[in-house]
Amino acid sequence: MLKATLRSLLAHKGRLALSALAVILSVAFVAGSLIFSDTVTRTFDRLFASTAADVTVQPKQQDLRSARVSGAVQTLPAALRDRVAKVEGVAAARAEVSVQNAVVVDSHNNSVGPTTGAPTIAMAWHLTDRSPVRLTSGRAPRGAGEALLDADTAGKKHVGIGDTLTVQAQPGTFRVRVVGIATFTTTNPGAALVFLDPAVAGRELLGSAAQATSITADAVHGVSDAELKRRIGAAIGTGTYDLKTANEQAKSAAASLGAFLDVIKYVMLGFAGVALLVGVFLIVNTFSMLIAQRTRELGLLRALGADRRQVRRSVLTEALLLGLAGSTLGLAAGIGLALALIRLMTAFGMNLKATEMVIGWGTPVAAYVVGVGVTFVAAYLPARRAAAVSPMAALADAEVAGVGKPLKVRAVVGGVVGAAGAAALAGCAAATKTAQAASLLGLGVALTLIAAVVAGPLLVRPVIRVLGAAFPALFGPVGRMSQRNALRNPRRTGATAAALMVGLALVGGMSVASASMSASFDQQIDKNLGADFIVQNTNFVPFTKEVRDAVAATHGVGLVVPQRLTQVAVRLPDGDRVQTAAAAYGPRLDDVVHISYAQGGSAAALADGHLAMDADFARNHGVRVGSVLPVEFPGGRHTELTVKALTGQDTADGFGAQGGLYFGLATLEKYLPDAQDSVLYVNAARGTAPKDLRPRLERALKPFPQVQVRNQTDYKQLVHDQIAVLLYLVYALLGLAIVIAVLGVVNTLALSVVERTREIGLLRAIGLGRRQLRRMIRLESVVIAVFGAVLGLGLGLVWGVCMQRVLALRGLTALAFPWTTIVAVVLGSAVVGVVAALLPALRASRMNVLAAIAHE
Numbered sequence: 001m002l003k004a005t006l007r008s009l010l011a012h013k014g015r016l017a018l019s020a021l022a023v024i025l026s027v028a029f030v031a032g033s034l035i036f037s038d039t040v041t042r043t044f045d046r047l048f049a050s051t052a053a054d055v056t057v058q059p060k061q062q063d064l065r066s067a068r069v070s071g072a073v074q075t076l077p078a079a080l081r082d083r084v085a086k087v088e089g090v091a092a093a094r095a096e097v098s099v100q101n102a103v104v105v106d107s108h109n110n111s112v113g114p115t116t117g118a119p120t121i122a123m124a125w126h127l128t129d130r131s132p133v134r135l136t137s138g139r140a141p142r143g144a145g146e147a148l149l150d151a152d153t154a155g156k157k158h159v160g161i162g163d164t165l166t167v168q169a170q171p172g173t174f175r176v177r178v179v180g181i182a183t184f185t186t187t188n189p190g191a192a193l194v195f196l197d198p199a200v201a202g203r204e205l206l207g208s209a210a211q212a213t214s215i216t217a218d219a220v221h222g223v224s225d226a227e228l229k230r231r232i233g234a235a236i237g238t239g240t241y242d243l244k245t246a247n248e249q250a251k252s253a254a255a256s257l258g259a260f261l262d263v264i265k266y267v268m269l270g271f272a273g274v275a276l277l278v279g280v281f282l283i284v285n286t287f288s289m290l291i292a293q294r295t296r297e298l299g300l301l302r303a304l305g306a307d308r309r310q311v312r313r314s315v316l317t318e319a320l321l322l323g324l325a326g327s328t329l330g331l332a333a334g335i336g337l338a339l340a341l342i343r344l345m346t347a348f349g350m351n352l353k354a355t356e357m358v359i360g361w362g363t364p365v366a367a368y369v370v371g372v373g374v375t376f377v378a379a380y381l382p383a384r385r386a387a388a389v390s391p392m393a394a395l396a397d398a399e400v401a402g403v404g405k406p407l408k409v410r411a412v413v414g415g416v417v418g419a420a421g422a423a424a425l426a427g428c429a430a431a432t433k434t435a436q437a438a439s440l441l442g443l444g445v446a447l448t449l450i451a452a453v454v455a456g457p458l459l460v461r462p463v464i465r466v467l468g469a470a471f472p473a474l475f476g477p478v479g480r481m482s483q484r485n486a487l488r489n490p491r492r493t494g495a496t497a498a499a500l501m502v503g504l505a506l507v508g509g510m511s512v513a514s515a516s517m518s519a520s521f522d523q524q525i526d527k528n529l530g531a532d533f534i535v536q537n538t539n540f541v542p543f544t545k546e547v548r549d550a551v552a553a554t555h556g557v558g559l560v561v562p563q564r565l566t567q568v569a570v571r572l573p574d575g576d577r578v579q580t581a582a583a584a585y586g587p588r589l590d591d592v593v594h595i596s597y598a599q600g601g602s603a604a605a606l607a608d609g610h611l612a613m614d615a616d617f618a619r620n621h622g623v624r625v626g627s628v629l630p631v632e633f634p635g636g637r638h639t640e641l642t643v644k645a646l647t648g649q650d651t652a653d654g655f656g657a658q659g660g661l662y663f664g665l666a667t668l669e670k671y672l673p674d675a676q677d678s679v680l681y682v683n684a685a686r687g688t689a690p691k692d693l694r695p696r697l698e699r700a701l702k703p704f705p706q707v708q709v710r711n712q713t714d715y716k717q718l719v720h721d722q723i724a725v726l727l728y729l730v731y732a733l734l735g736l737a738i739v740i741a742v743l744g745v746v747n748t749l750a751l752s753v754v755e756r757t758r759e760i761g762l763l764r765a766i767g768l769g770r771r772q773l774r775r776m777i778r779l780e781s782v783v784i785a786v787f788g789a790v791l792g793l794g795l796g797l798v799w800g801v802c803m804q805r806v807l808a809l810r811g812l813t814a815l816a817f818p819w820t821t822i823v824a825v826v827l828g829s830a831v832v833g834v835v836a837a838l839l840p841a842l843r844a845s846r847m848n849v850l851a852a853i854a855h856e
Contacts (some may be wrong), residue, residue: 171204500741566581582659758853797817
């Protein structure tokens with residue numbers, strides 16, 4: 001039996017190769033994502049471990065995310081360095097100054113910072129054994145007006161020694177001359193680094209030479225980091241400052257990087273999941289057809305004494321060998337994919353080394369578990385069907401398995417699962433809480449997808465009769481035969497179309513959701529935004545006060561209302577402690593933004609010590625007008641704010657995060673005085689047309705290349721572009737699904753041609769031309785692909801409507817259908833059908849007529 005299995009596998013290796021491609025693709029994405037994330041994690045672990053000081057003293061409750069949101073930098077006294085230096089066991093102590101809210105421009109007002117989202121870090125120059133850079137050209141900065149620049153940034157931005165740079169920091173703008181270039185000794189994380197003389201860094205970057213962002217200490221030989229941390233804590237107190245050892249600091253830095261890595265990993269695993277799901281249909285179809293064509297062969301094996309277990313084991317052994325081969329090739333492809341990602345990240349400024357690629361033991365294990373497991377599971381049902389072949393089948397003509405068999409079981413199972421899925425989606429549409437609606441949506445999507453796959457063959461005959469109704473009139477007998485060929489085996493047609501259906505259902509649902517989001521944001525912008533212009537940073541981080549001053553001084557500006565953001569923690573009456581972003585606004589907010597209030601108004605909300613909140617959020621947590629809530633600002637500053645206004649749900653999400661919290665600038669300045677503006681709402685003065693004011697604003701902001709001036713149309717386009725990023729990911733998933741679906745259609749048609757060899761020979765013998773034969777197979781492929789598209793889009797549109805109902809609970813109430821995309825997908829599916837049929841049709845047309853008639 002083993003010998004027969006191996007011979008059978010080799011005899012069908014060409015047919016199995018297409019199925020192996022699905023396994024290879026899915027395993028490649030799994031292995032590639034794991035290798036890439038492990039490589040980046042290991043690389044940065046080494047970076048953080050090699051550069052972290054033995055002990056680091058930081059401000060209490062320092063939150064880098066909060067600093068990026070508000071622009072405020074938490075500091076501690078630089079004099080603390082002297083107290084730390086006197087602690088027994090400290091070999092050296094330094095007052096560090098490092099900020100990530102600086103902007104650096106060259107003499108032509110072009111930004112010197114990275115464009116990939118990585119920060120521009122300005123810091124004091126301390127050269128130690130653990131410095132991530134070393135001076136390779138020029139000299140160290142001495143006094144004000146001098147700086148070092150990292151070599152990567154200098155090379156990309158064409159900056160050399162002697163060039164002048166302008167640094168825009170929170171205290172103000174100052175100029176420096178580049179006197180040296182520093183080269184990374186470890187991985188460059190993609191940031192731009194500017195180094196200043198430690199004697200002036202505090203004054204220039206923090207506004208005071210008496211301030212620092214951290215104190216670092218090196219231990220003398222023989223003193224452990226933990227022991228030094230304990231001693232320093234005893235000397236300066238742990239209630240005021242956070243102390244971390246080198247290991248703790250490295251873990252903290254790695255954790256902040258983890259979110260970035262998780263995004264990449266989950267995206268790639270999403271691709272792997274789609275490849276796996278679609279590949280299952282392909283493998284099931286392939287094995288089912290191969291077994292149907294080997295009915296006589298299997299019957300002979302049974303007649304010669306092979307029992308059902310041996311036959312089933314034989315088919316599963318073929319699947320196991322296919323899975324092993326596919327997993328091995330997929331693992332190799334995954335290494336190549338990880339290498340490509342490393343090169344891509346290098347192009348974006350993160351200089352990873354391919355020679356340091358990490359392939360942990362878990363990667364090959366995951367690759368083989370995925371590849372072999374999926375193939376084995378997909379082949380199990382065909383294997384059971386093979387074991388059921390009777391020895392008498394060897395004496396009869398082979399029949400296609402499943403033809404003519406009733407679909408009652410599928411109808412019952414599909415109906416029950418579909419009803420449960422429909423009930424879940426209906427519950428999602430009727431839900432009033434976002435979490436509940438999202439859970440029901442996920443359940444409904446899973447159940448309806450399963451129901452569509454199970455019951456798909458039941459829809460083949462009625463739908464394809466409609467889709468192919470015009471074929472006989474347009475193409476005559478060839479069109480009629482192509483339609484009947486697609487109807488011949490509903491199970492096979494349903495499984496082939498299911499591969500395409502999965503991808504198109506995903507695209508349909510996400511397209512409706514994204515179109516609805518865009519339409520909802522357009523409605524909100526039209527309804528809520530009353531300002532002529534919005535001034536905002538290109539990467540949405542805060543900007544310095546000088547930007548507001550430049551805007552306010554521009555001729556023709558009538559009103560400037562700043563917006564600042566901050567992280568806060570609010571203790572609610574029901575006991576919940578919610579951490580969220582809150583906004584602060586200047587006076588005359590109603591002149592630039594139109595907010596609907598359930599209770600109160602802008603004047604009350606922006607008064608000192610007051611707070612506005614989304615009405616639904618307030619109701620869910622037992623908050624009412626007059627409630628006094630404990631609020632914690634970054635840096636551990638506590639206060640109590642009184643709720644004086646409740647806003648309508650349709651406006652809340654446009655101004656904050658969870659809860660829609662906002663208050664006046666006076667309140668924020670009291671507890672976070674260093675917060676920077678994130679948005680400026682600008683109105684033209686009376687008598688000045690907005691079209692005349694815009695070029696003036698752009699000229700005034702020319703020294704600030706990171707800031708853009710946008711009107712309502714520009715702002716809408718910005719939102720659309722951000723939503724499009726998500727949609728591009730979905731389209732990439734669709735592309736992967738289509739690639740595998742094409743493989744499935746090619747496989748099905750190729751095997752179908754072999755299965756119908758004698759029939760094709762007879763048709764050719766009675767006068768069917770080669771061109772007509774190719775057309776028949778192409779039409780069959782087109783109708784199968786369009787059937788999958790119709791089924792997938794129908795399912796996806798239902799999902800999309802339910803997704804929109806979830807979004808509606810967050811204030812995005814508009815429902816929109818992207819009809820252009822839907823029509824393009826259906827037409828594209830027809831093209832996919834034509835492409836997939838090219839090789840099988842060509843092979844069929846080249847058959848020898850007499851040999852085909854004599855084919856067994």
